Structure formats: C-alpha cells, structure tokens
Amino acid sequence: MGKQTTSINLFRYHLVRVALVLLCGVLIARVLMLHTVKRDFLQGQGDARTVRTEKIFAHRGMIQDRQGKPLAISSPVGSVWADPKELIKSEDDLAALALSLGVEVATFENRLLLNQDRDFIYLRRHLPPLQVDKILSLAVAGVYVQREYHRFYPAGEVAAQVLGFTNIDDEGQEGLELAFDDWLRGTPGKKKVLKNRYGQIVRDIKPLEDAEAGRTLALSLDLRVQYHAYRELKTAMQRYKAESGSIVILDVENGEVLAMVNQPSFNPNDRSSLEAAFVRNRAVIDLFEPGSTVKPFTLAVALQSGKYTPHTKIDTAPIRVNNKMISDPSNLGVLDVASVISKSSQVGITKIALSLNEQDMWNMFHELGLGETTGAGFPGESAGYLPNRRNWNDIERATFAYGYGLSVTPLQLARAYLVIASGGVKKQISLVKRSVRQTQRVLDEKVAAQVLQILKRVVTEGTGRRAKVDSYTVAGKTGTVRKVGSSGYVTDHHLAFFVGVTPVEHPRLVAVVLINDPKSDEFGGGSIAAPVFSRVMAGALRLLNVPPDDFKKAA
Amino acid sequence: MAIRRRDGIRCPVDLFLLIIVVILTTIGVVMVASASSDISNRMYGSPFYLLAKHMVFVAVGLGIACSTLLVPIRFWQEMDWLLLTVTFALLLVVLIPGIGREVNGSIRWISLGSFSIQSSEFVKLFIIIYVSAYLVRTKEQLLNQWLGVAKPIVLLAAVVVLLLMEPDFGAVVVITVSVLGLIFLAGVPLHQFLPVITLSSLTVSCIAIWQPYRLQRLITFADPWEHQYTSGYQLTQALIAFGRGEWFGLGLGNSIQKLFFLPEAHTDFLFSILAEELGAVGAIVVIALFVCLICRALWIGKRAHENGEEFTGLLAYGIALLLSSQIIINIGVNLGLLPTKGLTLPFISYGGNSLVVCSILIAILLRIDYENRNEALHKGSIH
Numbered sequence: 001m002g003k004q005t006t007s008i009n010l011f012r013y014h015l016v017r018v019a020l021v022l023l024c025g026v027l028i029a030r031v032l033m034l035h036t037v038k039r040d041f042l043q044g045q046g047d048a049r050t051v052r053t054e055k056i057f058a059h060r061g062m063i064q065d066r067q068g069k070p071l072a073i074s075s076p077v078g079s080v081w082a083d084p085k086e087l088i089k090s091e092d093d094l095a096a097l098a099l100s101l102g103v104e105v106a107t108f109e110n111r112l113l114l115n116q117d118r119d120f121i122y123l124r125r126h127l128p129p130l131q132v133d134k135i136l137s138l139a140v141a142g143v144y145v146q147r148e149y150h151r152f153y154p155a156g157e158v159a160a161q162v163l164g165f166t167n168i169d170d171e172g173q174e175g176l177e178l179a180f181d182d183w184l185r186g187t188p189g190k191k192k193v194l195k196n197r198y199g200q201i202v203r204d205i206k207p208l209e210d211a212e213a214g215r216t217l218a219l220s221l222d223l224r225v226q227y228h229a230y231r232e233l234k235t236a237m238q239r240y241k242a243e244s245g246s247i248v249i250l251d252v253e254n255g256e257v258l259a260m261v262n263q264p265s266f267n268p269n270d271r272s273s274l275e276a277a278f279v280r281n282r283a284v285i286d287l288f289e290p291g292s293t294v295k296p297f298t299l300a301v302a303l304q305s306g307k308y309t310p311h312t313k314i315d316t317a318p319i320r321v322n323n324k325m326i327s328d329p330s331n332l333g334v335l336d337v338a339s340v341i342s343k344s345s346q347v348g349i350t351k352i353a354l355s356l357n358e359q360d361m362w363n364m365f366h367e368l369g370l371g372e373t374t375g376a377g378f379p380g381e382s383a384g385y386l387p388n389r390r391n392w393n394d395i396e397r398a399t400f401a402y403g404y405g406l407s408v409t410p411l412q413l414a415r416a417y418l419v420i421a422s423g424g425v426k427k428q429i430s431l432v433k434r435s436v437r438q439t440q441r442v443l444d445e446k447v448a449a450q451v452l453q454i455l456k457r458v459v460t461e462g463t464g465r466r467a468k469v470d471s472y473t474v475a476g477k478t479g480t481v482r483k484v485g486s487s488g489y490v491t492d493h494h495l496a497f498f499v500g501v502t503p504v505e506h507p508r509l510v511a512v513v514l515i516n517d518p519k520s521d522e523f524g525g526g527s528i529a530a531p532v533f534s535r536v537m538a539g540a541l542r543l544l545n546v547p548p549d550d551f552k553k554a555a
Numbered sequence: 556m557a558i559r560r561r562d563g564i565r566c567p568v569d570l571f572l573l574i575i576v577v578i579l580t581t582i583g584v585v586m587v588a589s590a591s592s593d594i595s596n597r598m599y600g601s602p603f604y605l606l607a608k609h610m611v612f613v614a615v616g617l618g619i620a621c622s623t624l625l626v627p628i629r630f631w632q633e634m635d636w637l638l639l640t641v642t643f644a645l646l647l648v649v650l651i652p653g654i655g656r657e658v659n660g661s662i663r664w665i666s667l668g669s670f671s672i673q674s675s676e677f678v679k680l681f682i683i684i685y686v687s688a689y690l691v692r693t694k695e696q697l698l699n700q701w702l703g704v705a706k707p708i709v710l711l712a713a714v715v716v717l718l719l720m721e722p723d724f725g726a727v728v729v730i731t732v733s734v735l736g737l738i739f740l741a742g743v744p745l746h747q748f749l750p751v752i753t754l755s756s757l758t759v760s761c762i763a764i765w766q767p768y769r770l771q772r773l774i775t776f777a778d779p780w781e782h783q784y785t786s787g788y789q790l791t792q793a794l795i796a797f798g799r800g801e802w803f804g805l806g807l808g809n810s811i812q813k814l815f816f817l818p819e820a821h822t823d824f825l826f827s828i829l830a831e832e833l834g835a836v837g838a839i840v841v842i843a844l845f846v847c848l849i850c851r852a853l854w855i856g857k858r859a860h861e862n863g864e865e866f867t868g869l870l871a872y873g874i875a876l877l878l879s880s881q882i883i884i885n886i887g888v889n890l891g892l893l894p895t896k897g898l899t900l901p902f903i904s905y906g907g908n909s910l911v912v913c914s915i916l917i918a919i920l921l922r923i924d925y926e927n928r929n930e931a932l933h934k935g936s937i938h
Contacts, residue, residue, distance in 0.1 A: 009742045009860065016740060016872075017853050020879045024846045027883065028839050030890045034797035035835035042798020045780075045791065050811055139597055196593075196814035 051205065054193045057148055058186025060170050061214030063163060063177075065223040066256075066433055072163055072177065074149035074170065078132030079125040084115045086142030093140040097123075100135050125168055126150045136200070144199045151177075155223060157265035158230045161281035162221065162378075162431070165268045174279055176217070176431065179379045186214040218433045220256035225249060228539040230261040233513075236532045237263045240518035246283040247536060248414045250510045252501070254437060255418060255427030257376065258509070258540070260284075260411070283410045284374070284381045288514070290413055291403040291481035292344050292525075293499050294365070296420065296451050298401040299341055301364045302352045303447045310338045310450055316347040322395040326350050338454040342462030344478065346402055353401030358392040361401065367426070367442040368416040370408055374429040384408045403479070410497075414512040417499050420455070421475075421507035424448035456504050467500055467530035469537045471548035475507075476500025476533065478525035483517065493517050498529035502537050503549040509540060568624075569924040572851045575844055576917050579902040580613060582829070582841060587905045590813045590828040591821035605821060605905060612907040616914030623918035628926055631919070632866045635688035638681040639710075645674035646717040655721075661897070662721050673908035675718060675726035679733070680912055682714060683873035686734050690741040691866045697743060704747050707738065708755070719762065724769065725896040727762070728884060731755060733876040740872050769894075776894035789824070792817040793889050796827035797838075804834030821905045823897055826889040841903070842886065849879045855924045862930045871923050874916045 034042065063072035080101065087094075098108035101124050115121045123143070127135075132145055151166045153159070164175020172181035189211030194203040229247045237245050242263075249259040266278040280286070302308040315334050318327035328345050340348030353361065365371070371386025385407040389396065399405050408416075411429065419426045424443030428434075455475035458464040463478045476499055483493040497514040501507050513529040513536065522528060541548075584606075591605035599605070631638075648665055649655040655662035656671055664671040686707055690697060697703035711734050718727050735752055743751075764770045771786050779787035779794070796812040799805060810831045813820040820828050830838040856871030878901055885900040887893035899909040 009740065010857075012740050012742065013853065013857055013860075013872075016736060016876075017850060020849050020853075020875075020883070021846055023879075023883050024842055024849075026892070027886050027890060028842050030892055031797065031830065031835055031838045031842070034794065034890065035801060035830075038794075039798050039801065042795050045783075046795040046799050046811070049795070049816065194811065196811075197816050202811070202814060 050194050050196075052193055052195050053208065054191050054201065056189035056191055056207070056209075056211040057170075058188045058211040059213040060149060060151065060166070060186055061184040061216050063184070063217045063219060065219055065221045065226070066258075067222065068218070069154075069223045071153065071155050071159055071219065071221070071223065073152050073154065075152055076129060077126040077148055077150040078129060079146045079148050080123040080127060080132065080135055081144050081146060082112075082121055082123050083142045083144070084112055084118050084121055087140065088112055088116050088142075090141050093138060096138055097135070097140050097143065100131070100138060102131075139198065139200075141198050153268040155226070156269060157267050158227055158261065159221065159223075160265050160268045161262045161279060161283075162219075162260050163268065164279075164379075165271065175281060175379070176219070179377050180217050180432075184214045184217055187212040220251070220258065220430055220433050221260065222258045222543070224543045225540045226259040226261060228543065229259040229536050230263075230265075232532055232536045232539070233261050233263050236515060236528075240515060240520050240528060242515045242519070243517040244282055244286075245516060246286070246410045246512070246514045247532070248283045248410045248512045249536070249540060250414050250418050250429065252418055252421045252507045252510055255415075255429050256433070257411075257429065257431050258544075260431075281378060281380075282514075283512075284376065284378045285409065286516075287382050287384060287407040287409060288495050288497075289404050289406065289481045289484075290370075290408045291479040291495075291497075293413060293477045293479040293497065294370075294403040294406075295341055295344065295349050295401070296455055296477055297365055297368055297416065298349055298353050298356075298361065299337065299454065300420070300443055300447055300451050301356055301361050302337070303450055304364075304444055305356060305360065307355060308337050308352065310336065310454060312337045314340055314348045314351055316340070316345045316351075319347055319350065321350060321354070321398050322393055324395055326398060338457055339462075341454050341477070342457040344458075344463050349402050350398040353397055354394055358397050361397070362386070362388055364443075365406070368419055369412055369426065370406065370416060374409075374411050374415055376411065376429045376431050378431060381411075382409050384412050403481070410512045410514050413497075413499055414510050417501060417512075418510045419443055420448050420451050421501040421510050422448075452501065452504060452507070455501065459500070463524075463526040464498060464500070464530050466526060467498055467533045467537075469502060469534050469541065471550050472502050472537070472541055472546070473504040473550045474500055474502045474534075474537070475504045476502075476530075478530060480524040480526075494523040496523055496525045496528035498525045498533045500533050500537065502541065503546065505549045508544070508546045509537065511537060511540075567925055567928070568921050569851070569855070572848070572855075572917070572920060572924070575848050575851070576902060579841070579844055579848070583825075583903040584610060584613065585807065586825055586829050586832075586903060587821055589808050589810065589832060590825055591905060592808075593814055594821060597815070608907070609905050609910075612910045615907070616910045619911055620914040620918035623915050624922055624925075626922065628864075628867050628870065628919070628923055631684050631870070632688045632691070635685045639685045642678050642681040642685070642714070643717070645672075645678055646714065649674045650717070650720055659897075661723060663723055670907060673906075675721070675723045676908040676912040678714065678718070679726065679730055679877055680915060682711075682730055683733055683737070683877055684870060686710075686737050687866055687869035687873050690737060690869055694741075694865070697738075697741065701747060704738065704743055704751055707734065708751060711755075712758075715762075722766075723897070724762070725884065725898040728759065728896070729877065729880045729898065731759060732880040733873055736876040736880075737869055737873050741869060763894075772894045772896075776891070779891060789818050790891055790895060793824050793827040794891055796824075796831035797890070800831040800834045800838070802834050802836055804830070804832045804837055807832050822899055823885065823904065824889055825904045826886055826900055829903070830889075845879075845882045849875055849882070852878065852920055855920055855927065858927045859923055862927060864926070864930070867923050867926065871920060874920055878913070878916065 060074040065071055095105050098105040149170055164177040166177050167173050172178040190208040192205040193201045196202050233245050233247050245263045247261050251258050260283045262282045264278050266274055313334050313336055316332045326346055328347055332343055332345055371384050373381045373383045415429050423445045424441055426440045426442045428438040452475050459467050459474045459476055464476050467474055467476050479497045481495050482489040495516055496518055499512050501510050513533045515528050518528045587609045588606045592602035595605040596602040656664040656666045663673050693703055715727050775782045775786040779790040783791045792812055810828045813828050817824050852875035856868045860868035881898055881901055885898045888895050899906045901913045
C-alpha cells in the first residue's frame with residue numbers, strides 16, 4: 001500500500017509540476033501575443049491617452065520708439081484653468097489652491113460649485129511665472145496651466161492712446177496695437193507632447209509647426225520728447241482745470257510724428273478703472289473748428305494770387321457782410337497784410353478773402369490736407385470737414401477764411417503748418433519709421449517763406465508772444481474758438497490752441513497745442529496754449545540737439 | 556554517496572533557490588524604485604519614500620528569514636493547533652470595527668501603529684502548515700473515508716467565509732487552490748477528490764458572481780475596451796503598458812503608464828510596468844525565474860518525500876502551490892487572462908506583508924532542503 005501510494009503521489013507530483021509549468025507557458029504566450037499581434041492596437045490606444053498636441057504661443061512683436069526704447073513688450077505668464085468636474089473631487093487641496101491663487105476660499109468654492117457641470121473655467125489668468133510654478137507644485141488634479149504672454153507698456157499713460165492695447169488673448173484692440181496687429185502678431189505653432197494623467201507635460205515629442213514670433217514695430221515717436229510733452233500738458237491741464245488736451249509734434253524734415261500726447265490718459269497696465277473717454281486718441285480723432293489758425297492759409301492764397309504783398313495796406317474798420325457786422329475787439333485802423341495776421345484781425349482777413357476766388361481758397365485748404373485723413377494709419381482717424389459749396393455767399397466765404405464752418409484734427413492742422421514750414425512741400429505723415437516718403441509741392445517756396453516770416457511776427461510782436469522760446473526763433477499762430485453747444489456757439493466755453501514752427505530759419509519742429517475748455521480768467525490761445533508750446537518746444541529742441549538760431553536774446 | 560556528502564558539507568543551503576530569490580527581490584527593488592517614484596512624490600512629497608519603506612521591508616524580511624531558518628520543521632508540525640488558533644484570531648480580529656483598517660472598500664489590515672498586518676497573508680502560510688500536518692496525521696482516514704476529506708474542506712470553508720467578509724477574494728482563490736492541491740498531492744483517491752474539487756469550483760464560481768462588483772469585474776474582463784473609462788480602466792492601462800514595451804522595453808524609468816495612468820502601478824500591477832520598461836524579454840525572463848522557483852520548491856518537496864518525511868514534503872508542496880498560484884494569478888490579471896483581483900506579485904511588488912511572508916516561505920523551503928541534505932548525509936553515513 002505504501003509503495004502504491006508513493007507511485008500515485010509521484011505521478012501526481014509530475015502532473016502538478018507540468019500543469020504549473022504549462023500555465024506559466026500560457027503566460028509567456030500571452031506576453032508574446034501582447035507584444036507582437038496586439039502591439040499596434042495597444043500603442044495606438046496608449047498614444048490616444050497620452051500624446052497631445054499643444055499650442056506654442058507666439059511672442060507678439062515689440063513696439064519701440066525711434067531709438068529702440070521699448071513701448072510695448074510681451075512677457076511670459078501663465079493662465080491657470082481647471083476642469084471643475086475633476087477639481088471638485090480634490091476637496092482637500094481646494095484651500096491650499098485658493099490661497100496660492102490669491103482668492104478667498106469660500107468665494108473659490110462657490111465659484112467651483114456654480115460651474116461644476118462645466119469642463120473648463122479659468123481660475124486666474126496672466127499670473128507671473130513664479131506664482132504659476134507654486135500652483136503647479138501643489139499638483140492638484142484637474143488644475144492646468146496655459147502658457148501665454150502678457151503685454152506690458154513701460155511708458156504707461158504717456159503713450160497710452162497712441163499705442164492702444166491688446167486684449168487678454170494678445171490681440172490688438174485699440175490704437176497702433178490694432179492698426180499693426182497683423183505685423184505684430186505672431187503665428188502660434190504646434191508641438192506634440194506627452195502628458196501624465198494630471199495633464200502635466202512630461203516630455204516634448206516633436207514640434208509640428210514652429211511658432212513664428214511677431215515682428216518689431218519701430219515708431220517715429222521719440223520717447224523723451226513724448227515724456228516731456230506729456231508732462232507739460234498734464235501740468236497745464238491741472239493748472240487750467242481743462243477738460244482735455246492734446247499736443248502733436250512733427251519732424252519737419254520727414255513728416256514723422258515725434259510726439260502725440262493726450263489728456264486725460266490711462267494706465268494701460270492696469271485697465272481696471274478704464275473709461276472710454278480716456279482711451280480716445282484725441283490728437284487724431286477729435287474735431288474742432290480751427291479758427292484763426294487757418295488765416296495763414298488764406299494769406300498764402302492771397303500772396304500766391306499776386307494781388308497782395310506782405311506790405312499791402314488794408315483798412316480794418318468794421319464792415320457789414322450779408323447783414324452781419326464783422327469787427328475786431330477794437331478798431332485796429334489801417335494795417336499791412338503782415339499785421340492783419342499778427343494782430344489776428346477778422347476784418348482784415350475778411351476783406352482779403354472776399355477779394356479772392358473762392359475755389360482757389362478751397363483748393364488751397366484741400367491741398368494743405370484739410371478735410372482728408374493724414375494717412376498716418378491710425379485706426380478711427382477723423383477726416384475732418386471741409387465744405388465744398390457750389391455757391392458761396394459772402395458771409396460763408398468770410399467765416400471760412402477765419403476758420404469757422406470747417407473742422408480739423410490737431411494732426412491735420414500740424415500737417416498743414418508743416419507745408420509752410422518745409423517751404424511749400426506737403427509730406428506724408430507717419431507714426432512709424434519709414435524710408436520711402438511721398439512729397440508734393442503745394443505752395444510756392446517764396447510764398448511759404450513769406451507766410452513763415454509773417455507768422456514769426458505773431459510771436460515777436462503779436463498775439464503769440466508767450467510762445468517764445470529762449471535762443472530759438474518761433475513762428476506760429478494762436479487760435480481761440482467758442483465751443484459748440486446744443487444751441488449754437490456758447491460764450492463761456494472755449495478751445496485754446498497754438499500752432500507753431502521752430503526754429504524759423506531752418507524749421508525742424510511743428511507743434512500743435514490744444515487745450516479744451518480751460519477754466520480761468522484768460523482763455524485765449526495766446527495766454528493758455530502758447531506758454532505750453534513754449535515750454536514743450538524749449539525741452540524738445542534741446543533733446544533733439546537743434547542748434548539755436550536766435551543769439552540776440554541770449555546775449 | 557561521496558559526492559552527495561561533499562555537497563552537503565560544502566553548502567548547507569540551496570544556492571540555486573537562494574540566487575533566484577535574490578535576483579527576483581533585486582528586480583523587485585529596482586522596479587518599485589521606478590514605478591513608485593512619481594506616485595510617492597505626489598502622495599508623500601518625496602520620490603524615495605515608498606522605495607525606502609520597501610527596502611526596510613526587504614531588510615525586515617531578511618531578518619525574519621534568518622530566524623526562521625533556525626526553526627526545525629518539526630516545530631511547525633507540532634505547533635499546528637496553535638497556528639490554526641492564530642489563523643482564526645487574525646481573521647476575526649481584522650473584522651472588529653476600530654481594529655481593522657479599511658482601504659479601497661476592503662478591511663484587510665490590522666493597524667499596529669507605524670505598520671499594519673495583512674491578516675490574509677499570514678493566514679495563507681498558517682493554513683498550509685496546518686493542512687499539511689493534518690493530512691499526515693490522519694493519513695489512514697484520508698485515504699479511506701469521506702470524513703477525512705470533508706474535515707479540511709469544512710475548515711477551508713470557514714476560512715473562506717471569514718475572508719469573504721473582509722472581503723479578500725484573491726486570498727480565497729489562492730488558499731483554495733493551495734489546499735485542494737495539497738489534498739490532491741497527499742494521494743486522496745480520485746473518487747473522493749473529484750466531487751470535492753467539483754463542489755469547490757462551483758462554490759467559488761457562485762461567490763464570484765454573487766457580489767455585483769465581482770460580476771462586473773468578470774463582465775469587464777471579457778471585454779475591457781468596452782468599459783475602458785469605467786470598470787475596465789485599470790486593465791486597459793495595464794495592457795497598454797505591454798504594448799508599449801515592445802521587445803526590449805522603453806528602458807528603466809521611462810514608463811509612461813506609471814505616470815498616474817495605471818492605478819496600483821507599484822503594487823498589484825507592477826508586472827505591467829516591468830513589461831513596459833524591460834520589454835517582452837524582461838517579462839519572459841521574470842516568468843522563467845518564477846518557473847525555476849516553483850520547480851525547485853516542488854523538487855525540494857519531492858526529495859523530502861523520498862526521504863520519508865511526509866509532513867516536510869507536503870509543506871514544501873504547499874509553499875510551491877501558494878507561490879505559484881499567487882504568481883500565475885497576478886501575472887494572469889496583469890495580462891488580462893484573469894479577472895482583476897487584489898494580489899501582489901511575490902518578491903517583486905511593493906508591500907511589506909507580502910515580502911515578509913514570502914521571506915518566511917523561502918526560509919522554510921531552505922530549512923526543508925537543509926534537513927533533506929542532513930537526512931541524506933545521515934543515511935549516506937549509515938550505508
């Protein structure tokens with residue numbers, strides 16, 4: 001019996017052993033099958049769960065001033081988003097997450113509950129990289145980070161309206177950011193990455209499309225001049241408690257805009273308390289009646305017609321035109337043409353205008369660029385209004401000649417004066433640095449020079465005396481117009497402005513200073529805008545190393 | 556005879572078995588290091604926390620194995636009743652609320668401060684010892700009467716019921732297979748054994764579909780890709796690991812599935828990560844090492860039998876069955892050949908209880924082999 005059982009047991013021993021080895025054989029066969037027959041299927045399934053295409057955010061181009069100083073820069077930031085369905089499960093981590101996001105725990109949890117049926121909510125956008133790293137290190141399931149760029153404007157409010165701004169998705173919304181969006185915007189690329197189950201990128205596999213960074217935009221603005229002009233404008237605004245104001249400075253040599261500032265302004269880096277009125281680039285959008293500042297254009301037509309010379313005498317006693325009395329504040333008597341301008345005589349200029357061909361007048365104003373956009377390419381630029389009538393009556397001709405019944409922007413007015421400053425040549429206005437420029441002669445060189453000399457007298461002995469700049473000669477014209485209210489012109493609200501050219505012998509700068517509704521005893525362009533012009537130019541001429549030309553005074 | 560004597564003198568332990576176990580444990584440490592680092596970093600803030608714990612358990616296992624080596628096999632045979640008492644004590648204590656610790660819906664651990672005891676791991680060992688001793692003690696009854704087979708089956712049923720209360724279905728299967736295998740190897744006549752095995756299979760099958768979640772596991776197992784986002788998630792992730800591995804693997808540390816895709820990557824599903832990082836070749840080498848281990852354990856049992864040491868032989872068989880069923884089931888689950896259940900892979904997976912118990916099993920095997928050699932030496936010197 002013992003021997004029999006032993007042999008049975010030995011048989012069973014072998015049976016068990018073979019069975020176990022065979023089972024292990026099955027395991028090996030299955031391993032081989034998974035590694036060969038099913039490999040492609042399994043790898044496909046695996047890749048479907050782990051391989052993702054990620055967007056590579058493209059760097060938006062920088063905006064620089066003419067010297068290469070940065071005006072708008074994109075810096076890398078991270079936007080934290082969550083899958084609420086997933087995040088709501090990690091209850092224990094919510095407090096720590098809310099803390100590192102800088103939001104209140106209760107608020108955060110409420111928001112999560114409200115959005116619990118969604119797949120995507122932003123937790124916070126545009127966080128600095130350090131904070132993003134901190135949040136990532138918490139490794140909360142359902143929290144993800146999207147790399148983006150945040151636009152930063154080093155010049156702040158100084159160039160805010162000109163530059164405009166981008167939205168949170170880095171797309172241009174206003175100003176030059178909008179106008180040159182195609183140029184500045186980069187093309188985002190794509191890459192294949194490997195992600196772990198929490199959506200964190202573990203490994204870059206390969207780039208699919210390279211991201212193409214946007215191009216740099218070099219502006220014609222000189223940040224130093226811009227700063228200086230802005231500071232002076234802001235000071236004046238505060239002193240006169242004015243409603244708004246603008247300054248435009250053009251380079252006579254090439255028609256480039258050196259400075260363009262507006263008040264009130266805003267901080268483009270913190271747009272939480274933004275008002276639409278602050279965003280408007282008034283220098284190219286707001287229209288106003290140019291008033292006396294167009295008198296030099298009428299003068300140019302008169303000189304060009306050959307009927308007048310600077311010394312032609314005109315009696316400026318009050319006259320009646322179409323039953324409307326036209327008079328100066330006081331009867332200035334008989335003046336020569338130059339004094340009509342320097343003393344800003346309504347009667348004198350009316351008489352000149354009525355003696356000229358009205359179509360010649362309109363043509364001249366049109367050639368100088370009134371009533372058409374400057375082509376500087378600023379979005380939303382106003383064209384202004386230059387009426388072209390078939391039948392002008394005398395009062396229309398007269399008021400047109402001294403700047404009522406048409407409207408311009410500060411930039412347009414500056415461009416028209418640039419023609420006089422550059423000897424009768426109209427130049428393409430530009431906010432960016434360009435090598436090719438269009439020029440067009442619209443006025444005799446001699447006439448332009450005569451007008452400029454007459455405008456010089458406005459500053460030396462006329463209404464614009466407070467526009468003088470030490471050591472430099474200045475030519476310019478004051479302007480004061482009543483504002484238009486709901487029922488015609490109002491008496492107690494004015495626009496005070498001054499347009500000037502300096503230095504007169506070799507003109508380099510043209511500037512327009514516009515102060516809207518100053519609240520002080522004086523309100524005229526000569527007393528409000530001219531002093532601002534003087535200070536702005538004094539600084540700008542030195543910053544630009546323009547040689548002085550007026551040594552008598554200095555000595 | 557001279558050769559055998561020299562053999563016995565030269566080396567008192569079975570080097571073959573020892574080397575296999577050392578290799579497997581080393582592979583285990585390396586794989587735990589790789590698979591646990593990300594999980595450990597996320598859960599404990601240090602990529603080496605789980606590895607350090609695993610290595611402490613390796614050291615503890617080594618210490619306990621050395622002590623076990625000193626214990627004569629006869630001691631275990633004499634202690635059978637005590638061990639049975641301890642077995643039921645462990646199974647009952649874990650069910651007392653407040654003592655048993657619940658993890659993933661199962662109460663399997665008795666918490667003892669800084670570490671916890673998984674009762675089923677020790678139950679496996681003690682049951683095998685008791686059943687071996689019982690089978691030897693009641694050999695006459697076993698071979699001739701129904702009662703002889705019925706008694707251990709009743710005992711098994713009691714253990715199974717208690718294990719199912721945790722529940723620990725994996726341990727149920729391993730213990731059932733091992734005990735039935737032992738009864739088979741003990742030489743119970745087929746006309747007695749066949750009804751027993753039929754009944755047991757039916758019972759286990761009923762249990763398997765009785766609980767809805769186990770039934771769901773079975774349905775999932777049939778087509779995991781149909782349920783890939785729910786109940787089939789773990790299995791599909793494990794299979795993907797095999798597909799990624801190709802022949803030579805992605806290389807150590809390069810597993811993607813361990814990056815939180817595959818749950819239990821460092822414990823029950825470590826074999827999948829091993830196949831992903833070391834490829835088909837690595838996986839087959841590990842299976843081959845296990846085959847050598849199983850065959851060696853069986854061979855040690857056979858030698859004991861040949862020496863007339865029936866208890867010792869059965870104990871070695873039991874250990875071989877315990878290890879092989881656990882190995883085959885774990886790898887089978889990883890490969891999608893068997894429905895998912897929570898079992899660790901001996902020597903490889905992270906897990907202190909498993910490591911300590913496996914160390915004891917190997918120490919007992921080495922002791923049996925040592926006694927075999929002494930026996931042979933003794934017999935040899937008589938002749």
